[in-house]
Amino acid sequence: MLSVGLLGATGYTGKKLIQICQQHPYISDYTLYAYSSADQMLWDIFPELSNVVENKQVKSIANLSTEHNVYFITLPHGEALKYIPALIANDKKVIDLGGDYRLDFEELYRQWYHFEHTSPYLLKSKTYGLADYIDAAIYENSRLIANPGCFPTAVLLGLLPLVENFPNFILSASSIAYSGTSGAGKSARADLMISEMDGNVKAYNVNEHRHEPEILQMLYKHKFNSPYSFTTHLLPVAVGIYATTTVHLKNEIDAAAVKSVYEKSYKDKPFIRLRDVPPELKWVVNTNFCDINVAVSGNTIIITSAIDNLIKGAAGQAFQNMNKLFGWEETIGFNNQLLMVNY
Numbered sequence: 001m002l003s004v005g006l007l008g009a010t011g012y013t014g015k016k017l018i019q020i021c022q023q024h025p026y027i028s029d030y031t032l033y034a035y036s037s038a039d040q041m042l043w044d045i046f047p048e049l050s051n052v053v054e055n056k057q058v059k060s061i062a063n064l065s066t067e068h069n070v071y072f073i074t075l076p077h078g079e080a081l082k083y084i085p086a087l088i089a090n091d092k093k094v095i096d097l098g099g100d101y102r103l104d105f106e107e108l109y110r111q112w113y114h115f116e117h118t119s120p121y122l123l124k125s126k127t128y129g130l131a132d133y134i135d136a137a138i139y140e141n142s143r144l145i146a147n148p149g150c151f152p153t154a155v156l157l158g159l160l161p162l163v164e165n166f167p168n169f170i171l172s173a174s175s176i177a178y179s180g181t182s183g184a185g186k187s188a189r190a191d192l193m194i195s196e197m198d199g200n201v202k203a204y205n206v207n208e209h210r211h212e213p214e215i216l217q218m219l220y221k222h223k224f225n226s227p228y229s230f231t232t233h234l235l236p237v238a239v240g241i242y243a244t245t246t247v248h249l250k251n252e253i254d255a256a257a258v259k260s261v262y263e264k265s266y267k268d269k270p271f272i273r274l275r276d277v278p279p280e281l282k283w284v285v286n287t288n289f290c291d292i293n294v295a296v297s298g299n300t301i302i303i304t305s306a307i308d309n310l311i312k313g314a315a316g317q318a319f320q321n322m323n324k325l326f327g328w329e330e331t332i333g334f335n336n337q338l339l340m341v342n343y
């Protein structure tokens with residue numbers, strides 16, 4: 001049985017981590033750590049969780065205990081650097097849901113996150129935990145898991161089987177992706193007010209989204225060697241990521257061969273649902289599924305994928321990673337493979 005520490009428990013992704021902790025059969029206890037909400041009671045912070053999960057007092061992250069076995073870190077960029085090196089030095093298992101350890105090089109981190117990395121030696125030894133795609137063997141000696149970003153999860157799960165199996169066919173690829181506003185966390189921002197977002201759609205962070213180098217890093221490791229572009233948009237919904245990736249080919253590929261590659265890649269992957277038609281956001285919201293459709297037509301392939309950014313794009317995938325770290329079934333702690341929440 002595991003004792004778990006949740007750092008950043010009072011945020012949007014923290015709330016989902018709490019819900020999974022509560023139902024995970026191998027977690028004996030979990031402690032909530034946060035910053036400005038330290039000392040408050042959980043049910044006061046999330047009244048919707050009253051009588052659903054245990055009420056607990058939030059502890060100050062300044063008094064972090066080293067007694068837990070596993071730590072989930074869900075803090076703003078840069079903050080994880082203060083805690084993770086000591087935890088790893090103490091032989092703890094750490095799953096970081098933020099971006100501080102996802103990129104492999106400190107120069108890239110400086111360029112995209114605008115911080116100096118204070119523990120670059122961990123960038124190489126971490127495991128990039130794209131849980132539905134990477135082999136169980138990779139987890140055997142892992143202690144630090146960098147949980148992928150929400151956009152990279154949706155884009156990579158859709159694109160990697162094609163890239164890995166048909167690298168020489170690809171001329172170029174581009175992903176247009178959409179996110180609900182919870183992707184930005186719970187801090188108040190004028191541009192995310194309902195009066196700004198209702199009935200609205202807009203592109204943001206064009207050519208400078210931090211998830212672009214993360215996607216490219218993983219694509220390059222899987223034989224990709226072509227031009228790629230990535231554009232993100234905000235949707236007037238609270239939750240969900242939708243990604244449409246267009247791949248232009250040098251030569252036509254047999255549609256049946258493509259279908260068979262995806263079926264093989266995701267055979268026995270309980271959280272991936274291959275669809276015959278483009279998925280819809282509402283099929284995946286409140287679940288840990290990634291729904292994917294691949295449509296081949298002549299020299300073009302359109303891949304659509306949809307996830308819940310707070311679950312598959314964060315807390316749900318983090319628990320898959322924890323299960324894999326301990327050699328357990330990926331679905332343990334999930335309710336019938338669906339992570340249904342209470343509202």
Ligand SMILES: NC(=O)c1ccc[n+]([C@@H]2O[C@H](COP(=O)([O-])OP(=O)(O)OC[C@H]3O[C@@H](n4cnc5c(N)ncnc54)[C@H](OP(=O)(O)O)[C@@H]3O)[C@@H](O)[C@H]2O)c1
Nearest residue numbers: 008010011012013034035036037074075098183185186314
């Ligand atoms: N939202 C998503 O869809 C999503 C998806 C994948 C990954 N992520 C990543 O997960 C992390 C958390 O995202 P979120 O959306 O859950 O954020 P959030 O809702 O803004 O919550 C942030 C959490 O961090 C704590 N915190 C804030 N400033 C802190 C500081 N200086 N020191 C220590 N703790 C601090 C907050 O505690 P107090 O409330 O007590 O101040 C809160 O518990 C980010 O790195 C984000 O990129 C988010």
